[in-house]
Amino acid sequence: MATNAAKSEAAAFAAKHDVAASLQDAVNQLARAQPADVNGYLSECLMDKALPATIEKLVGREAVGCGGQPVVQASVHAVIRCKQALLGRECAPSHLFKDANPECAPLRHLPMALVDVASERRSRRGVCAAATAVSNELSAACKGLEVSDQSAVDEALWDADSTDNKTKVGGNAITACSLACLAAGAAARRQPTWQHVQSLHAGGQGRQQPGCQRWLVQLAKPEGKCGVKGILLSVDTNKGVAAASERVASVFCALQTAVAKKCGAAAATPTFGGLLVPCDKAEQLLALCATAVSSTAQDNDPAASLVLHCGAADYFDEGKGKYAMVTGQTKDALELVDDVAAATKAQPLVSAIIDPFAAQHGEAWVALKEALAADASGGSDQSPNLWCMDDVGQGVTLGKDVVSAAVLSLPHAGTVTRMIADSASAKTAGLAVVVRAHEPGLASPTLVDLALGLSPTAVVLGAPAAEGAVGVQRLCDLCDHEQE
Numbered sequence: 001m002a003t004n005a006a007k008s009e010a011a012a013f014a015a016k017h018d019v020a021a022s023l024q025d026a027v028n029q030l031a032r033a034q035p036a037d038v039n040g041y042l043s044e045c046l047m048d049k050a051l052p053a054t055i056e057k058l059v060g061r062e063a064v065g066c067g068g069q070p071v072v073q074a075s076v077h078a079v080i081r082c083k084q085a086l087l088g089r090e091c092a093p094s095h096l097f098k099d100a101n102p103e104c105a106p107l108r109h110l111p112m113a114l115v116d117v118a119s120e121r122r123s124r125r126g127v128c129a130a131a132t133a134v135s136n137e138l139s140a141a142c143k144g145l146e147v148s149d150q151s152a153v154d155e156a157l158w159d160a161d162s163t164d165n166k167t168k169v170g171g172n173a174i175t176a177c178s179l180a181c182l183a184a185g186a187a188a189r190r191q192p193t194w195q196h197v198q199s200l201h202a203g204g205q206g207r208q209q210p211g212c213q214r215w216l217v218q219l220a221k222p223e224g225k226c227g228v229k230g231i232l233l234s235v236d237t238n239k240g241v242a243a244a245s246e247r248v249a250s251v252f253c254a255l256q257t258a259v260a261k262k263c264g265a266a267a268a269t270p271t272f273g274g275l276l277v278p279c280d281k282a283e284q285l286l287a288l289c290a291t292a293v294s295s296t297a298q299d300n301d302p303a304a305s306l307v308l309h310c311g312a313a314d315y316f317d318e319g320k321g322k323y324a325m326v327t328g329q330t331k332d333a334l335e336l337v338d339d340v341a342a343a344t345k346a347q348p349l350v351s352a353i354i355d356p357f358a359a360q361h362g363e364a365w366v367a368l369k370e371a372l373a374a375d376a377s378g379g380s381d382q383s384p385n386l387w388c389m390d391d392v393g394q395g396v397t398l399g400k401d402v403v404s405a406a407v408l409s410l411p412h413a414g415t416v417t418r419m420i421a422d423s424a425s426a427k428t429a430g431l432a433v434v435v436r437a438h439e440p441g442l443a444s445p446t447l448v449d450l451a452l453g454l455s456p457t458a459v460v461l462g463a464p465a466a467e468g469a470v471g472v473q474r475l476c477d478l479c480d481h482e483q484e
Helices: 002-016 019-033 038-047 128-142 150-159 171-189 193-201 241-263 282-295 333-345 362-377 392-398 416-428 445-453 468-483
Strands: 054-064 070-080 083-092 214-222 230-236 274-277 304-309 322-326 329-331 350-354 385-388 405-408 432-436 458-461
Touching: 002 019, 019 038, 054 128, 054 171, 070 128, 070 171, 083 171, 128 150, 128 171, 150 171, 150 416, 171 193, 171 416, 171 445, 193 416, 193 445, 214 241, 214 282, 230 241, 230 282, 241 274, 241 282, 241 468, 282 304, 282 333, 304 333, 322 333, 329 333, 333 350, 333 362, 362 385, 362 392, 385 392, 392 405, 392 416, 405 416, 416 432, 432 445, 445 458, 445 468, 458 468
Parallel strands: 214 274, 214 458, 304 350, 350 385, 385 405, 405 432, 432 458
Antiparallel strands: 054 070, 070 083, 214 230, 230 304, 322 329
16 A cells, blocks of 8 residues: 555656656657767756756855955855755955045945954954855845846845945945856856856847957056056957967066166066056156057057056045045046146057046046047047946946946946946947956956956956956956967
8 A cells, every 4th residue: 555655646746747758858859869978968958957046045254365355255055956055156355445535435326345444353354244244134135046047136135235335234245146146147057157147148148259359457557646546458359369468468578677677676566456656647657558568569469559547536525526636636527637638648559548537527528528539630640538437327328429438347336237237238328348357356257257248348357467367367268269
């Protein structure tokens, strides 16, 4: 009797879950394919029919980034094929936090990182509170969600903190969880992360190979406030990633030699933002970088130019309504127009300017565009383009006649889904999309995959030494198909 009951129960279970049909379908596929690895092929066929992986818990902890700074790390534990497994683990940087610049109010639209400012440990930059939020509030919000449903996961993460700047759980905690879930979703679907991003970005139609038209590499930044946040090297990839990588290396080495000769060996030590150069004026930094580009140019080299990153929003004092871009000086937006135009007019290698003003000063953006166009008509080959990173929405509002590209950054967006939406919005408005594939203190190959999955015009990488080398190598690995 017991045996008959067991058989009946097993038959009912098999009928309920249509086991016979699943097995027959797998066998039919096997017969058509006739692979060498029979069991492996059957396994793949049956895994495709498995239930989606669901999040069991998120675990946060404080880790040390490649720059030595504390970062919050999120791990995704999911139930997949009846077992609990660690599917994804990623970190988020903490360079966007409330007290980053005491002279300037935090940007209201940006998610701010949660840092332990009340604690003496790690120079008040620890992230234990953010790590705790990952394990508690954010884990509870995501429990039971399909790990590959990035939109639902990111919505749950975002809604877990109702504050304007996500200061309760921390923008860094939310970003770490979103990026970890992206990696976990790709692992659950058994596909490369960049392809998973393309599927999310293109509504399930992601099939094209990863690539971009240009690399932007952090080249140099000033030691003090000289009117510019940093200089990037822009290199075309039309001659392949190997040629682009060689061009980047030659320019960077030439700049290192020049900086060491001018400022000493200590200044020639690479950081994420490039070489740290003592200078009083933006023109001095531009001249050093331009010399490195022109002195290393060969006939068959990919085209190279410079991108000026002003990052003006970081230096804007809302209380005074002025920018403190240069030590000891404060100017309003329209007063800065002449300064930026003069710096670029003296250096024809500048092809683009990122965030010359905070996003809300649209009149200054228009005035600068007109000033640059006037300089070009007066004899310059071509006026530099204006790119917006501080607020992609404002860049879309200003329009492609003023802003030609939107620079996307995961910490600025907060989640992968919001970054995908920003990319779609920018492309719809006719703007080129430039994506940061590297963040200070964080050398994550997943960031490079995320960037390439958005099919951008260009990607931004860290300096080609130190932690930036990880991003350069990952980019080369993913884009090697161009040379095959």
